Every structure is written in structure tokens, then in C-alpha cells.
Amino acid sequence: MMLYVLVIQxxxxxxxxxxxxxxxxxxxxxxxxxxxxxxxxxxxxxxIVSFFTILQFIRSEERYERSSQD
Numbered sequence: 233m234m235l236y237v238l239v240i241q242x243x244x245x246x247x248x249x250x251x252x253x254x255x256x257x258x259x260x261x262x263x264x265x266x267x268x269x270x271x272x273x274x275x276x277x278x279x280i281v282s283f284f285t286i287l288q289f290i291r292s293e294e295r296y297e298r299s300s301q302d
Contacts, residue, residue: 238289242282249274 253274257267 246278
């Protein structure tokens with residue numbers, strides 16, 4: 233159940249940062265390629281942040297399993 237929540241968070245983080253990048257890019261330079269560049273940057277940052285969040289969750293689950301076995 234908890235992993236399902238993390239995957240949904242991953243999706244919304246990536247989508248939200250991409251949309252934010254497009255919005256900021258359109259406000260700064262509506263005619264240029266800045267919206268695309270900022271959307272790609274938001275996508276990349278969203279994937280990195282989500283990856284580290286899932287990694288941290290897996291590590292905490294491993295610690296919990298080891299402590300419950302003792």
C-alpha cells in the first residue's frame with residue numbers, strides 16, 4: 233500500500249514540476265524555447281527527487297524488518 237502511494241507521488245511530482253517549468257517559461261519568454269527547457273529540467277528534477285524518496289523508503293523498510301526480526 234505504501235509503495236502505491238509513493239508511485240502516485242512520483243507521478244504527481246514529475247508532472248507538477250514539468251507543468252511549473254512550462255508556466256514559468258511562458259511567463260518569462262513566451263516566444264522562445266525556454267518553456268521546453270524548463271519543462272525538461274522540471275521533469276529531470278522530479279525523477280531525481282522521486283528516485284531518492286523511493287530509495288529512502290526502501291531503506292527504512294529494511295531497517296524496520298531487521299529490527300522486527302530481533
